[in-house]
Structures are given as C-alpha cells and as structure tokens.
Amino acid sequence: MHQPDRPDGGMDEAARGSRLELYERLCRERGMRCTVQRRVVLEAALILGNHPTADQVLEAVRDRLPGIARPTVYRALEHLADLGVISKACHPGHVARYDTRTDLHHHLVCLHCNQFVDFTSPSLDGLEIPDTSGLGFELSDYRVQLRGTCRSCREKVRKEGST
C-alpha cells in the first residue's frame, strides 16, 4: 500500500480547498478571470479524482451548475491544465483525460481497455532525468507508465481463447 489515504478516488475537502486557493492565486498572477464555472469545474474534477474525462467532469458539474455548456468545461479544463493546477494524463486511449494529482506518481496502464490507475513507488521516484535540451524540450516532471494487461482483460481473453 502506497497511498492508503487516497485509494484512487477523489480528494478530501481540505485538500480541495488548498488547491482552489492555489488556483485563485495563479489566476491572479496571470491576470486571468477566476469565474464560478472554472472553480466548479476544478472542484468537480478534484472530487471525481481518478483521471476523469471532460465529459465525466461535465456531468458532475451539471449537478451544481445545470446550465453550464460543454465548451465551457472543455475550455476550463484546458485552462486549469495550462496553469498546472491539474494536468493532462498520458494514456493509450482516444479520449483526453485529466489528472488531479500534481505530485510525482506513476501509472499502471492496461493496453487492452485503456484504463489506468495510480501507482506510487519510491524506487520510481528520484530518477535521474537525462539532458534533453538538445531536443528543445523544457521538462517539468515525468511519469513512468507500467504497461500491461489488467485482471479483467486477462480473464476476458482466457474465456475467448477457451471457446
């Protein structure tokens, strides 16, 4: 067990509060508007946890802001990711996913159903990052993607194989 207090679900209220404060601060620093919609989108994403898609956030947000439009949520998430309050997650699928964890952590990825779950391990933290300046990239952090097959996909294949 590596993160007993956050078993891949959402974030508790205190943590959400401080993230919201961080957001408002960054927003001001950059001279951007801190709207109700953006705050609600952020909070919904934090409550959802677990790499939500834009549409999952939209659905969650509608409980509190019924009239919100889809492009608003899409733009808000993009905006939040720009600021680094959340980030885009790297995944093998074809639907954008956001990551509400901003600390160093890694992912277990199923290449069959595209689901992925968080994974933290001291041995994967503290990697020495090679110099990439020659390629023009300015790096902020890294993630290790442990790729394979999840349990339910393995069972599925086994069943089909035995048919």
Place this chain on the structure above:
Amino acid sequence: MHQPDRPDGGMDEAARGSRLELYERLCRERGMRCTVQRRVVLEAALILGNHPTADQVLEAVRDRLPGIARPTVYRALEHLADLGVISKACHPGHVARYDTRTDLHHHLVCLHCNQFVDFTSPSLDGLEIPDTSGLGFELSDYRVQLRGTCRSCREKVRKEGST
C-alpha cells in the same frame, strides 16, 4: 545523440521486412487471416514512424490501396496492437496514437501541443519494476514520459506574453 540511425522517422526496408515476417508468423499462430490490407497498414505505419494516428495511416495507405475503408484501417491497427507487432502509445491528447517501435524506449511529451518524440537513454532502461500483482496487472514493459514544453510552444507563449 542516442539513435543516430533512426531520427524519429520511419524504418528502413530490411527492418520492415522482418517485422512483416514476425506479423505473419504471429497471425498464423493465432489462426487469424493475414490479409493484403493488414499488411499494407502495417507497412505504412512502419514507414511513417513517429507515432502516427489512425487517420495518418489511412491517408498513407490510400496511396497504395485507394479503395480501403476507414474502419478497415482502424481495425487493422487494433489487430496489430493486439498481436504486439506495434503498440498503442501513451500520450496526453484525444486521438489514439500507435507506436511502431517495440523496443524499450521513452518519450518526450509536450503537454501544450501533445506532440511527443522518442528518447532513449541507458539511465532510464533497466528500471527495477515494483511488484504490481496486488493490483491485478500483468506487466509487459514500461515507458518513461518526460513531460514538459517543446520549443515551439515556449516560443508561442513568449510571444503572447510580450503582446
């Protein structure tokens, strides 16, 4: 420079040939059909290199097989990935990308424009993979995603900032 002979573009003919042979072998082993379309899709992807999207492969394939249908390409790529002849790449965007390299390598990812390029580094290979059996995953390999901002996105931000 880490891979002078494959600067992120396609694969030479010899390498393509042996990948095709691998494909045909795996196909037979699994009792699946090795069709013209699938072979052409595989070869197009190998020539393209550089994590093509399904539509990029489609476009490339149409040069040789003008009548090919879009679902055919989509299904062929999925099929090739199932067999492990190519694989799905993890990326921050919303369009599926395939990776024609099957050896251990890593990615430099731009979180602004979602582009990513290959990166190999001995220091990132040979990581000790922690035990993940408790989570039900059976791992095949891993990738390190070095996340940041590419040169052109940095220049874009700088320009906008100075406006």
Place this chain on the structure above:
DNA sequence: GTTTTGTTGCAATATTGTTGCTGATGCTAT
C-alpha cells in the same frame, strides 16, 4: 457604478472512432 476585456453559452461543425451487415477472400483440407 462604469468601463474594459476576458469568458460563457449557444449552435453549428469538425474530427475521430464504431457498429451491423453483406459480400468477398484468405486459409485449410481434400
């Protein structure tokens, strides 16, 4: 309060991926 300017909501549209079905074709056994 007024102004300024960035943001929202809407509608339309684009892009990407999927499904069901029929006819075609690769593979195997003969």
Place this chain on the structure above:
DNA sequence: ATAGCATCAGCAACAATATTGCAACAAAAC
C-alpha cells in the same frame, strides 16, 4: 487446383468527442 467456411473488408449509418465563431454577459480595475 478446388471447395468449403470462417474471417475479414467495405459500406453506410451512427456515436462520441472536441472545436469554432459570435453575441451576450460578468469579473476585475478604475
């Protein structure tokens, strides 16, 4: 070679996801 047959390709329609342009609105600064 050929026949049989299961798999696959092509088609058309559809579904899901994301984006754009613009008028109306509202947050922040004065």
